[in-house]
Structure formats: structure tokens, C-alpha cells
Amino acid sequence: MILGGTLIPLDTLISEGILKNMNIHFKRDQKLKNAKAENAIGYLFIAPSVLFFTIFVAIPILLTVFVLDFTNYSLISPARFIGLDNFRALFTDPDFGTVMLNTLKFISFIAPMHIILGLVLALAVTSIKNKYLMGFFRTTFYFPLVVTTASVAIVWGFMFDFNFGVIDYYLRLFGITPVHWLTSTKWSLLAVAIFSAWKFIGNAFLYYLIGLQNIPDSYIEAASIDGANGRQILFGIKLPMLTPTLFFVIIITLINCFQMFDEPYFLTKGGPGVASQTIAMHIYRKGFGEFQIGYASTLGVILFAIVLAVTFIQLYLQKKWVSYDYE
């Protein structure tokens, strides 16, 4: 064999392991080639998603953050650069403070309800031994999620109606003064929160259910053999092993709460006045009701910054309480 212009006998190549090395290199090159081909296939598979993401998510985000919020764009007239005017307008917007406060109120009510009640429901359902009953409850709690928000909001709207709603009917029946659920600044937030909890609690419930079902039975059996009672199993095994799911649910719930739109939009239209309007509704109103796309973009950037900050704080804090080492 000729290597580097020198003729080398075959037995020398074998005895010095050169042929073996060459073989290894050849195999490595082949592997690399295969890997590259597989990568190319992978890239092709994700190409439509990347294209979709770029057109409908990345470019709009970049435009919003770096362009639109510094303009007075109104959809039908050309955008004009106005510097920080949109950010200054936040301080004179009569509704900005109220809608931010409303959003925080919704979060403080709905988030704990989803996070805690969803967990309680999941624990209760997993403790049911009868598989048919378990299936029934699983379907029941998840069912509201698969129904269109707009359609069930109409039903809830009738239930909350002051004059002929079933809720006020029962309040009257028990001698309690009925309330204007949807048209009172005092009650509209609660009405929307109740509807939201009913509609979306199945989401958290499902995540918890999957998390609980993923806990190996052997851990619980071992603990039972060692004499652990239900409370000890819950707090010593189930909850610690569920912390990654819990963390995920908290993140998702908070993000969803910050973006809350459907429930107040369909149930109260944000009223009375702006008493149940959220920041997401305010963005929609400014952008597509009043065509202040520039200002709506500014509001979007503010919301994005808040959600990002809250998520980062949670990511930082999770190191202190989330356990991933049970596997």
C-alpha cells in the first residue's frame, strides 16, 4: 500500500495497527456522514414549523418590540416614528392602571384555584379504585376544556343573569339578596373568575394526573410496607416527586392568567365600564377597536416584559424547591 508517497508492506500496516486505525477513521467518517444526513432530514421535518414560527411569531415579536411601539401605526395609514410617546401615553391612559390591577386580581384568585384545586382533584381521582368511576371523573373535570369558550360563556351569562339566572334564583330561594354578577364592579370580577376556574381547571388537573400516574408504584408500596400512612405518603413521596409538574403548572397558569382574554370578553365585555377588563383585552381594544396599533404594541411589550420577569423569577426560585432526582 502506498501511504504519503511511500510503499509500505501490508504486514507492516497490520502489525503496527495502521490498518485498524484507518478502519476506525473510515467508520467514524461514515457515522458522521449518516448523522449529517439524519440531521438534514430532521431540519426538513422542522422546516414548516420554523417557517410558520418565523412568519407568525418571530417577525411579529421583533416588529412589535423594535418598530411598532415607537410608531403611531394605525393599520390604514402609514407608520410614523414618534419616539417614546407611546410609553409616555401609558401614564395618561385612564384605563391602564385599572386593567393592570384587574389582571393582578384575576391572577391572585384564579392561579391559586387552578394550582391547588387542580391538585386536590387529581389526588382525589387517582385515589379512586374503580376504573370506570375514575374515568368518569377524569372526563367530567376535563370536559369544560374541550368546549368552546364562547358557547359556554353564553350559558354562564344566562346563569349569572340577575333577572332569570339560576344562581340568583337559588340565592333568592335561600333568602339571600341576589347580586348583579355581570353588571356590578363588585361582583363582575368574581363571576369571571368562577367561570374561568370552571372552564380551565381541567388543564392543571390533567397535568397533575399524569404526574401522579408517573410516580412508580414501587415507591408507594415500599413506603406502605414500612408503615407509612396516607399523609406521610402524600407529603413524603407524592408531593416531592410531583414538584416538576407543580412547577410547570405554576408557570403555565401564571402565563395564561396574564394573557386572560376569552372569559371577560365573552361574559362581561370587560364591564361594567372597564371593571373586568384585563390587559389582554385592553391591547385588543386599543389595537383592533381604536386602531392604535403602535400603542397596543407598547402594551404588548409591557405585558411581555412582566410575564418574562415573572417566569425568570420562578425559574430562579425553582432550584430551591423542585426535585428532579427521583429517577
Next chain:
Amino acid sequence: MKKLRILVVIALAISMMMSLIACGSGTTTQNATTQAVTAPASSAPAESSNAPASTASGEKVKLKISLFSDGQNLSQTQKDVFALFTKEHPNIEPEFMYITSDTGNWNGYLTKIQTMIAGGQAPDVAGLGLEGVAMMVMNNIAMPIDDYIQAHQDELGPVTKNIPKALADIFVVDGKTYGIPYEANSVVTNINMDRFTEAGLEMPKADWTIDDLKAIAPKLSDPTNGKYAFGVPTNFFCLQALLYSNGGSPLNDDWSAGAINSPENIEVFEFLQDAIKKGWAPQPEPSINDVQLMTQGRIAIGWWGRWVTNDFVASGVKNIYVQNLPKMKSQKTCAGSAAFIVLNSTKYPEEAKTLATWTAKYDYVNTFMAKGSLPANTDYAAQICPALGVPQNWQAYTDVYAQNNWRRSQDPPEYAELGFVYSKYMNIIYANQMPVKEALDKAQEEIQQVFANSQYRKDPANLKLIDSLFKN
């Protein structure tokens, strides 16, 4: 095998990408197709030199026409009327775009039209309520049609002569005409006659007053059984009628500032808020509107134009009587008109103008307004309104024009922002969440802020256009 797999993957990826790209290319494709079947321009006016006209070749021009819809498609009769148009103009084929409004009025419809324009899906011809005239003209979206009217005086003259000049002037901005009104609704008092009969009351006379209303309200109210004298207006257009009737208005006379906290307006809002407290009117709920309350017989009186007769007829409610508004300081009501306008972006201005002006003629008006809404043409109204049989005393709708007992709705180009302010404080006042004066003072501040921030008010040319808008 591996190569085959790669080829399949590439083919799949390309097809998926193409389908994604195809999602956004509707307009281009459609326009290209439409243009492909049409001939070059021959009769296009000077302002649209780039427009291909089709009449010369006899090929069909497809025109997109947007209609304010209540969510239902056109009835067969309504579709057929366009067949009549196509018979008259075989080279033009209208394509309908039914646009619903999530706000229940023209504002929501206009929002969607604006979004369509921004998205490159603008119709060629669009139905337009008076609310949007200033905005459409000031954003250079609408095309004047004076040349067409001038050239077709023989054909259009008999139509326009029976449209009250003031109603037509709503569509004239800075001396240019943008549409011929086909519809003109005036807000009047609608009365459920059965409820009046039950209470042993006579129908009110034309000169009835707010004191008369206050006197009969307790007799018509039984809140424990869900029966009320009247429904407070939830549509600001209708509420504006009551403000006018008391000598008030949301803006000052030249529309340069708010006037919502005037003593006259405060008086009206306090009357409505008190009516809810006294059980004469139900507090509005999002789940049911005031027209539905009327059809259910739960309120005896409501204030709307003829557009609600459609709901009455559909619900089998026939015993309806209409009368003037109750007299307060004056008895003026709120009215307005609607017309089809031609959009500047159309490629076929001549054909679009033909279609837009045709909607003011009898065939269209009779078909679309047989059951609801008031024709702008008084001659047509006199034929169409009595034919339906509902309501009684329908002349009350048109008398307001004959007696000049009306004012147009005040709609500057900032109508959408103002609409939100009005709606917000109407809700707050009706829900008794704030004293009327305090609420209207806040509303006034917000109106002033809308004007201060308005881009329209910063340009002298636009201010001139606002000045030129018809105001009465």
C-alpha cells in the same frame, strides 16, 4: 431505500411549506385570476388611470361588496335582487362579503372593514353607516362619485330627488359626494301595545312629554314579575336621541370638544339611572339586549329606529306602535344614513360606482328594507313601511325628516375611541357604580384626551375636512 426516504421527506416538506405560503397568497392569486379574464381599461375615469375596465370586452367583472350582516346569509330574495342587477349590467358580477359586528353596531363592522383593507382584502364596494364617513374620507379610502352622478343624471335624478338633502349631505365631504344613501334610520319611541292595553293606557300623542312618561311608568312596572315600563338605551346612537331631545349632545356644535357633562345630558342620564333604581327599567345585562326584552314583553317601551321591526316580525310580535320621542326641552331625535361607497383601491371604479349607486334604487331598497330599516328615499319609505303592517303609525319615522326634527349622530373620525368612552360610562351609570355627574365629568376628560391625542386634529388639512362635515 435511504435515498427514497430523503426524497419523500423533501417532497413532504415542500408540500407543507407550499401550503403555508398558499395561506397568505389569496389576494394575489384572486386578483391575478380576475385580471386575467378582464379587458384593458377604456371607460375608467381620470383618477384611476391604472384601472382596467371590462365593459369593452364584455367579460365579467367580479366586484367584492361588503354588507353589514346580522350573522345570517342573504335570503334567496336578497340574492335574487342582485340577479336583477346582473341582468341590467351583465358585465358585473357582485360577490358578497357578509360582515358581522361584535359590537352590534356599525363600529364593529367598520373595524373589520379597516382590517380587511390593511390586509389587502379590501372590498370594491362597502356599505357604510354615517359613523365611518369622516374616517374613510380622511384616510383616503373612499372614492368620490360626483363624476358618475353627473354622467348618469337621467337615471339617478329621480332617485336622489326624494332623499332629504340633509341625509344625502352626510355623504358629502369637502364638496365631494361619496355615496347616495339607501337607508336612513331615525330613533323613535317603540311601544308594545299589548302591555299598554293590559295597563289600561292609551297610545301617547305625538306631542307627549317626559312627564307623561314618568306618569305612566309606575303603571307599566312590576319588577318583581320581571315587567318594566321601558328599557334604557344600550346603543349610544339611541341614547343620543334622548340627549338631543333634551337639548344636549355628546360633543359641541363644531365637534371640536366634548360636551357630555352638560346639564342637559346629566339630566337625561340621571333620569335613566333613577328609572333603574325605581324599577321602571331593568338594569341592562350582557346576556339579553333591550330589543329582546321588548319581544318578550318584559318592557313596554324602547327607543330604536326601524331596524328592529325585523326582530319583532321574526318573534311574532306585531302589536307595535311608534311615536315621537317624549318631549323634553325639544323633541329632536337622532338620525343618520347609510350608503354604499366605492373604495379607492378598486380596480374597476366605473363598475363599482354603478353597483354602489344602484343600491339606492327601488329594487335593492325594497328587497333589503322590506322587513326592517328605513329607506332614505321618502317615496320608497311610503311604499315599503305600510306594506309590512308593523309597526302602526310608521309615519313617525319619516315625520322627523319632514319636520326637521332631527340631528345627525355626531361622528368625527375618532368615532371608535369615542364609542368606547360612551359605552364605558353608560355601563357605569346604568350599573349605578358612580354618580352621574362624576361619571360624565370623567367621560368628558377622556373625550378631551381623545381629541388631544388625535392625529386627525394635528393636521390643518384634516381639520378643514372635519369642518366641512355635515352637521345639523
